[in-house]
Amino acid sequence: MAGLTLRNVGKRYGALSIIQGLNLDIHDGEFLVLVGPSGCGKSTLLRMIAGLEDITEGTISIGGKVVNDLPASKRELSMVFQSYALYPHMSVRKNLAFGLQNFKVSRSEVERRVADAARILQIEQLMDRKPRQLSGGQKQRVAIGRSIVREPQLFLFDEPLSNLDAELRVQMRAELASLYARLGTTMIYVTHDQVEAMTMASRIVVLRGGKIEQLGTPQELYTRPQNLFVAGFIGSPKINMLQAKATREAGRTVVSVAGMPDFAIAELPTDDQALTLCVRPSSLRIGNGDVTGQGTIRLVEYLGSETLLHITLSSGQVLLASDNGRTPYRMGDPVAIGFDLSDLHYFDGAGKRIEPTQKESQAQ
Amino acid sequence: MKRFFARNAPAYVFLLPWLIGFFLLALGPILASLYLSFTRYDMVSAPRWIGWGNYEYMFTRDRRFWKALEVTFTYVALAVPARLIMALGVAMLLDKGLRTIGLYRAIFYLPSLLGASIAIAILWRQLFAADGVVNQVLAMVGIQGASWITDPDTSLYTLVVLAMWQFGSPMLIFLAGLRGIPRDLYEAAEIDGTPGWRQFTRITLPLLAPVIFFNLVLQTIDSFKTFSSAFIISNGTGAPADSLLFYTVYLFNEAFKFFRMGYASALAWFLLVIIATFTAIAFFTSKYWVHYENERD
Numbered sequence: 165m166a167g168l169t170l171r172n173v174g175k176r177y178g179a180l181s182i183i184q185g186l187n188l189d190i191h192d193g194e195f196l197v198l199v200g201p202s203g204c205g206k207s208t209l210l211r212m213i214a215g216l217e218d219i220t221e222g223t224i225s226i227g228g229k230v231v232n233d234l235p236a237s238k239r240e241l242s243m244v245f246q247s248y249a250l251y252p253h254m255s256v257r258k259n260l261a262f263g264l265q266n267f268k269v270s271r272s273e274v275e276r277r278v279a280d281a282a283r284i285l286q287i288e289q290l291m292d293r294k295p296r297q298l299s300g301g302q303k304q305r306v307a308i309g310r311s312i313v314r315e316p317q318l319f320l321f322d323e324p325l326s327n328l329d330a331e332l333r334v335q336m337r338a339e340l341a342s343l344y345a346r347l348g349t350t351m352i353y354v355t356h357d358q359v360e361a362m363t364m365a366s367r368i369v370v371l372r373g374g375k376i377e378q379l380g381t382p383q384e385l386y387t388r389p390q391n392l393f394v395a396g397f398i399g400s401p402k403i404n405m406l407q408a409k410a411t412r413e414a415g416r417t418v419v420s421v422a423g424m425p426d427f428a429i430a431e432l433p434t435d436d437q438a439l440t441l442c443v444r445p446s447s448l449r450i451g452n453g454d455v456t457g458q459g460t461i462r463l464v465e466y467l468g469s470e471t472l473l474h475i476t477l478s479s480g481q482v483l484l485a486s487d488n489g490r491t492p493y494r495m496g497d498p499v500a501i502g503f504d505l506s507d508l509h510y511f512d513g514a515g516k517r518i519e520p521t522q523k524e525s526q527a528q
Numbered sequence: 529m530k531r532f533f534a535r536n537a538p539a540y541v542f543l544l545p546w547l548i549g550f551f552l553l554a555l556g557p558i559l560a561s562l563y564l565s566f567t568r569y570d571m572v573s574a575p576r577w578i579g580w581g582n583y584e585y586m587f588t589r590d591r592r593f594w595k596a597l598e599v600t601f602t603y604v605a606l607a608v609p610a611r612l613i614m615a616l617g618v619a620m621l622l623d624k625g626l627r628t629i630g631l632y633r634a635i636f637y638l639p640s641l642l643g644a645s646i647a648i649a650i651l652w653r654q655l656f657a658a659d660g661v662v663n664q665v666l667a668m669v670g671i672q673g674a675s676w677i678t679d680p681d682t683s684l685y686t687l688v689v690l691a692m693w694q695f696g697s698p699m700l701i702f703l704a705g706l707r708g709i710p711r712d713l714y715e716a717a718e719i720d721g722t723p724g725w726r727q728f729t730r731i732t733l734p735l736l737a738p739v740i741f742f743n744l745v746l747q748t749i750d751s752f753k754t755f756s757s758a759f760i761i762s763n764g765t766g767a768p769a770d771s772l773l774f775y776t777v778y779l780f781n782e783a784f785k786f787f788r789m790g791y792a793s794a795l796a797w798f799l800l801v802i803i804a805t806f807t808a809i810a811f812f813t814s815k816y817w818v819h820y821e822n823e824r825d
Contacts, residue, residue: 215718245712262730263719267721
């Protein structure tokens with residue numbers, strides 16, 4: 165097991181900069197998830213750590229040792245690819261053993277490790293099959309098995325579940341989490357799926373345009389997103405964003421949102437007048453709240469355990485609210501919709517999180 | 529029946545030119561030559577039926593026939609591997625280094641387009657002549673070159689070198705095959721510390737096997753049929769000392785120099801048997817070494 169340190173790491177292809185001055189400390193035994201939209205550089209970053217891509221600047225250290233110039237095979241890590249990258253002409257057993265044979269591991273040791281991995285992943289009955297005879301989930305297990313037998317210091321996963329169907333993805337997610345609990349090895353996991361990130365990570369790195377937007381535990385990212393991008397990216401259904409106007413008045417700030425009554429809060433540490441307020445769908449309250457406005461139900465999505473309501477305010481703004489699923493709603497019904505001030509997230513004109521020094525509940 | 533034609537009519541329309549060509553131009557001569565192979569026929573008097581006479585003569589009394597077989601088999605055994613290795617080597621270079629440069633592909637393909645032409649064979653004869661370019665270059669570094677084409681010991685090898693130079697067509701097929709191998713497999717192998725030669729033998733070759741097989745069969749057939757280069761370089765005789773007496777050159781001479789059409793037809797049919805046998809062997813053994821990605825179990 166080993167931790168990993170990135171210092172001012174950058175990657176450029178000619179004039180195109182993919183990763184810029186990235187700093188990151190990954191703790192020993194941590195499950196770190198790199199998440200972000202397509203093209204944010206997450207896979208490139210993983211491949212740089214793996215040694216499949218050169219880095220343009222900075223240093224990468226694994227277990228305290230700089231590995232910039234070490235080939236992939238000397239970094240004591242293993243990687244699971246999105247495509248699984250199984251050798252199609254080899255049986256499962258040979259796929260598992262192939263890598264070990266390069267490291268002069270004795271035959272009995274190879275057999276022991278392969279058998280162990282097969283047992284852990286419950287693929288013992290598949291050992292003599294070729295990859296084409298396996299289902300997607302089974303291929304994925306073999307790909308993970310190939311990583312396990314190496315007994316690496318560091319596991320890398322590049323969107324390993326994205327080729328699986330929804331049901332299997334949920335199942336493999338749980339299995340990966342229990343595998344992590346069992347092995348306790350440092351894992352770095354790339355995904356564009358924030359649900360995967362939230363459910364499995366010790367900590368999450370949200371990347372955009374080759375830069376870290378926020379690094380934190382899933383709870384931190386969900387409850388205290390540091391900027392609008394993270395607020396919008398983390399959480400499903402997506403957070404509501406409301407354009408607001410802030411006016412300073414003797415020691416307090418009065419906030420106006422179109423379609424809602426104005427309300428006052430403690431002073432916000434910004435001179436910007438145009439703010440963005442965010443509130444999670446689960447924090448919107450039907451019929452009550454510190455601040456309540458009138459709206460019309462435009463769409464009802466009944467999901468069983470909850471109901472998603474698309475509500476149009478008088479200003480035309482659409483809010484997404486989730487309710488417990490017990491109350492019957494109909495499209496076109498008028499509804500009072502509100503929120504508590506403690507559930508609001510405030511972002512300044514540049515999209516950066518700001519906190520009122522002390523929140524007041526005072527609707528006007 | 530009506531529905532069958534309604535559904536397949538477009539296919540038959542597209543096949544029509546080939547079908548017309550085959551039935552009018554090819555099938556007749558093919559069947560005629562099969563008949564003629566059992567006759568004595570000099571193109572002046574009518575063919576005379578002699579049963580297995582031509583074949584009996586071929587196997588029991590014709591020493592030049594055996595010489596032609598020896599030359600042709602030697603050539604096939606050398607030229608096919610040489611060309612395939614050359615083609616694979618160049619394809620791998622192009623695949624690794626010059627991925628986007630289509631111009632190079634065109635340039636490398638050029639010899640294959642030109643290779644079968646008479647002009648290139650004449651050029652080759654001049655390159656390897658006693659006072660040709662090859663010997664002039666060798667002389668510059670102080671080596672006394674042989675008279676490559678007129679020496680029976682080396683003449684065949686100049687043709688093998690020519691065959692090697694015509695690597696373009698299998699090279700393109702190899703290149704397409706190499707492109708079809710997912711890059712991930714090499715990256716996975718890289719992380720697992722697989723040395724380059726092991727990646728080549730354990731990943732590239734097995735996954736390229738269907739393409740190797742295809743090229744092997746095509747090139748073997750092609751090499752057995754080699755004619756124009758041998759004919760030109762040996763001035764149509766198979767000289768020196770029958771060292772360039774390719775099967776097809778011998779067949780041609782029997783037919784169009786000595787007008788032994790019956791015997792030439794028998795030679796042609798035996799060449800067909802040889803090629804069919806080699807192709808069958810290749811197909812039969814392929815199940816032991818060719819892995820198909822989408823094979824049914």
